Amino acid sequence: MDHQCVRSESDDPFLRIYEPSELRTAAKFLSIWKPFLSKRLCSHCTLILSDRIRSIHPEFDDEYDDHREKNDMPEPAPQICTSECKSRSIETSSQRMSWADMAQEEDMERESNHNSCNPNSVVKTAAEKPKLSREQREYIRFMNVMRKKDFEFFETVHGKPLNILEGLQLHAPVFSAAEQKRILNYVASLLDMAQRGQFKGRTNSAPQKWMRGKGRQTLQFGCCYNYAMDEDGNPPGILHEEEIDPIPDLFKVMIRRLIKWHVLPPTCVPDSCIVNIYEEGECIPPHIDNHDFIRPFCTVSFLSECKMVFGSNLKIVGPGEYDGPVAIPLPVGSVLVLNGNAANVAKHCVPPVPAKRISITFRRMDVSKRPTRYVPEPDLQGIQPLAYEVDPEKRPNGSKPNGYDRNDKNLEAYEMTRSLQWPANREQ
Ligand SMILES: O=C(O)CCC(=O)C(=O)O
Secondary structure, three states: OOHHHHHHHHHOHHHHOOOHHHHHHHHHHHHHHHHHHOOOOOHHHHHHHHHHHHHHOOOOOOHHHHHHOOOOOOOOOOOOOOOOHHHHHHHHHHHOOOHHHHHHHHHHHHHHHHHHHOHHHHHHHHHHOOOOOHHHHHHHHHHOOEEEOOOOOEEEEOOEEEEOOOOOEEEEOOOOHHHHHHHHHHHHHHHHHHHOOOOOOOOEEOOOOOOOOOOOEEEEEOOOEEOOOOOOOOOOEEOOOOOOOOOOHHHHHHHHHHHHOOOOOHHHOOOEEEEEEEOOOOOEEEEOOOOOEOOOEEEEEEOOOEEEEEEOOOEEEEOOEEEOOEEEEEOOOOEEEEOHHHHHOOEEEEOOOOOOEEEEEEEOEOHHHOOOOOOOOHHHOOOOOOOOOOOHHHOOOOOOHHHOOOOOHHHHHHHHHHHOOOOOOOOO
16 A cells, blocks of 8 residues: 555545545544554554545644655655564665654654543643644754753863863753654664674674673664774774665664754764663773764763763773763763864763663764765755754844744653653563
C-alpha cells in the first residue's frame, strides 16, 4: 500500500455511501482517537493512519501536512505494518523519520498523560488544542533554548592568565523528552545491530570490563578514529583506509537540528560521530580532541546528568579517577559545544558516571584527513540556520512569526526528561 493508494481512498465505494457531514464526523472522531489508534505503531504506520483519516475528510489530521511540508527527509517508502515492520524500520528510517514525527509523538504523550488523569477529557483536550503550524512550534522551541556562552575559568598558561573555557557553549534543551526517547530507542537498535555483527570493521568497540576506569562502549560512524597507537602501529587519529558505516539516518536529522538551531555553524556540518555508552562507573579519560577534527565539535547528553571536568592540566589520581578545577553539569537533552581554548588548550574528561549515560559526539573531519572512501552525505548539504535572532537583545520587537510568544511548554517537557529510562528489556 502506498500513499498514492491511500489518497485515492476518497473514491472508495465504502466511503461513497456516506454523506459529507457523516464523513466529517467520522474523520473528526478518528483524528481525536489517533493518539490511541497509533500507539506503538512505527512512525511510518502512523503516517499511513494519518493519511487514511485525511482521505475520509481533508479537514482533519492537518498535522500530517507538517510531515510533508519542508520535511527533513524524503517521502516515506511504501509499507504497511507487519511483524517485521519494527525491525526493518531502523534500516529504512531515513525515508521516514522527521522531527515532525517526534513532535507529534510529544503531543500524543502529553495528551495521554492528561487523559490518564481524566478519562472524560479525551474529546475536550483534542478539540481545544490550539493549532500551531510546524513553523510556530519550531519557533517556540528554538526560542526556549537557553544558551550559555560566557563560561570563565582562568588558569596560568605559558606564564599568562588565560580563560581556558573561552569557546565553550551549553545549549539546553535542544532535544525534547520525546526526541530523546526516540534517539535512545534508535541507539538501542544500533547496539543490537552491532551485536549481530551488522556493522563494518571497527564501528563498535567495547570496554575492557576487568580494568577500572577503562572507558565505555562506543559506536563510530563516518570515520574510524584510532584512540591510541594500535597493534598495526597506526598513531591516534582518523584511519584513512578503515571501512566504517555511514552516519545513521536519525543522527543526520539531529545534525540538521544542530545547524538550523544555531548550535553549530553551517561551515562546520559534522560528517562523523561517536556514540559513547557509559555504564555506571565508566568514564572517559582527560584528552584534547584530535586535530584531525576541526572546531567546533559538540556532544549531546542522554539518560542521566553527569559532569564534564575541564582544566589545562587534569590529574589522573587513580584508575578512572580524575581531578580538575572546573566541573560543568551536562543536562540530558543538552548540547555542549567545544571551540577555542575550551577545545584546544583545556583538556576535558568525564569522571566515572553515577548512572548509565549515553552521549553522541558530532565532529567534522579536516578535509585532508578524510578516509579514502569518504563520500559526502547528500542529506547534509546546504543546511541553513533558521533566520531567527538567537541573542534576545538583538531581537527586534514583532519578530515573532504570527504573533506567537515564548512559552514554557518546552521547559516543562525538559524537566520530564529526567525520568527517562533506558529501553526496559535491554541488558544492563
Ligand atoms: O561523553 C561525553 O559527553 C564526551 C565524549 C568525549 O569527550 C569524546 O567523545 O571525545
